Amino acid sequence: MKNLQIKKHMMTAISYLIPFVCTAGMLMVIGNIAGGTSVDDFTKQISFPDFLTSLGGTGLGFLPVIICAGVSYSIADKAGIAPGVILGLLCKDAGYGFLGGLVSGYLVGYFSVWLLKVVKVPKWVEGLLPQLILPLLGSLIIGALMKYIVGIPILMLTNAITGMLENMQTNMSMIIPFGIIVGVLSAVDYGGPINKVVYAFVCGLLSEGIGGPVAILMQASMIAPFGLTIGYFLSRILKRDIFSKEEVDNLKSAFIMGCCMITEGSYPIILNDLIRITICTGVGAGVGGAICAALNVTSSVPHGGLFALPGFNYPQYWMLALLVGSCVFAVLLQFLKRKPVEQDASEEKDIDLSDLKIS
Known part of the structure; x- marks a missing residue:
């Protein structure tokens, strides 16, 4: 095999x-x-x-x-x-x-x-x-x-x-667990093989006219960059020192890329504390997926992030699911994330030309 x-x-x-x-x-x-x-x-x-x-x-x-x-x-x-x-x-x-x-x-x-x-x-x-x-x-x-x-x-x-x-779509006892499962599986490997399999599955459903699962996947794929950004501002309010200077710099591009449903910008931060941040991602994406499913949010577009908002039947509910899921991520982050050790760049010693001797 x-x-x-x-x-x-x-x-x-x-x-x-x-x-x-x-x-x-x-x-x-x-x-x-x-x-x-x-x-x-x-x-x-x-x-x-x-x-x-x-x-x-x-x-x-x-x-x-x-x-x-x-x-x-x-x-x-x-x-x-x-x-x-x-x-x-x-x-x-x-x-x-x-x-x-x-x-x-x-x-x-x-x-x-x-x-x-x-x-x-x-x-x-x-x-x-x-x-x-x-x-x-x-x-x-x-x-x-x-x-x-x-x-x-x-x-x-x-x-x-x-x-x-x-x-x-009409059975609340089934749709919420389904939303949680799709949300978690869509997010936990950050665009890896699991995400790709789920993406193929929801695209297949979209071709059959079922747009709910793809709406769940889209918000779940954006939870990490949005959750990290909200988590940073929340850490400032709570005076918790959990982000390094390098991570703060990376957040700027991570958030912008996240708006386009591109997770790769968050990788430098995620990889610094993979297990703990993945836990935050899974919980946040599951919550967002449950909200999407419960409010019957559907999408006619399988990608695009915030630029695909016109393709949702209830864009305001989809944004609500993304915001709540990201906030859940951000709150968990305060308890789980550890600040990486800062690595000071070693400064090169200036060369004094007068010290050079030619034999």
């Missing part, structure tokens, strides 16, 4: 997916701000806001295609692109969704690699192997496998998950 590098291929595919999803989502936001609505028929005469909203919605519908082609390409290189796109389109149209695209990508990718090893052809046909033979066999065999065998339980599972999440 280790040689299959399953996680590596998923991470590669998600790196291709993120700009695609963000672009499509922002098109929808711009269209919605201008009063646009989704239109299915592009051949009709429609307004520009309607065009933007519809274009973004169409783009989000292609998530199974992107994830399938991305995984397949990561595994089989160029030979995986064509069957990946074709099988992704099958998943899109047959209702297998994001999960189906992910499974199809792995199947056709590994199948193409296996074919490349076992299929022997005359030298004069070798040029057709990656161009025609491998894509054709992969699309034909894995496509039939998805349609008649693998796709059936995937469709049942996708429908079950979608139905469960739709029911959660």
Whole structure:
């Protein structure tokens, strides 16, 4: 299993997916701000806001295609692109969704690699192997496998998950724990593998028209930079010396990047006290996730931070969840964080040219 590098291929595919999803989502936001609505028929005469909203919605519908082609390409290189796109389109149209695209990508990718090893052809046909033979066999065999065998339980599972999440919107006893779980898992590894898996999951739900989980993820991803910033000001009020001068300097860029939903600016501070700050992050993100879920906040955009506010159905509630979660983080920080040891930069001794002697 280790040689299959399953996680590596998923991470590669998600790196291709993120700009695609963000672009499509922002098109929808711009269209919605201008009063646009989704239109299915592009051949009709429609307004520009309607065009933007519809274009973004169409783009989000292609998530199974992107994830399938991305995984397949990561595994089989160029030979995986064509069957990946074709099988992704099958998943899109047959209702297998994001999960189906992910499974199809792995199947056709590994199948193409296996074919490349076992299929022997005359030298004069070798040029057709990656161009025609491998894509054709992969699309034909894995496509039939998805349609008649693998796709059936995937469709049942996708429908079950979608139905469960739709029911959660009205069942408070279920939605709050779900919000806590998504919030914690989205935040605790600061954009690492766990976050990427959750991101793939919520993007898949977004493509099915369920925007609650992605709203939870977005606030959870911003808890660390916002919580650290509020925690610094709270430490000044309480006269607690828990931040070094270097950390205070890093906070400036961390907060600005955090507004854009970029956690990396907080890394220098987080890594100084990883376990304690991660505890603060998990608790704060869980609280924020519970508030988001309880207030039924949804988003049509999977990224963008504060710049994506127009994409939320209740932006004020989302901001409330982010603020409360960050404040919980900041309060915990006062009790858990330890100030790192200051390292004084050693000053270089000035060289007096008169002391130099040439023998």
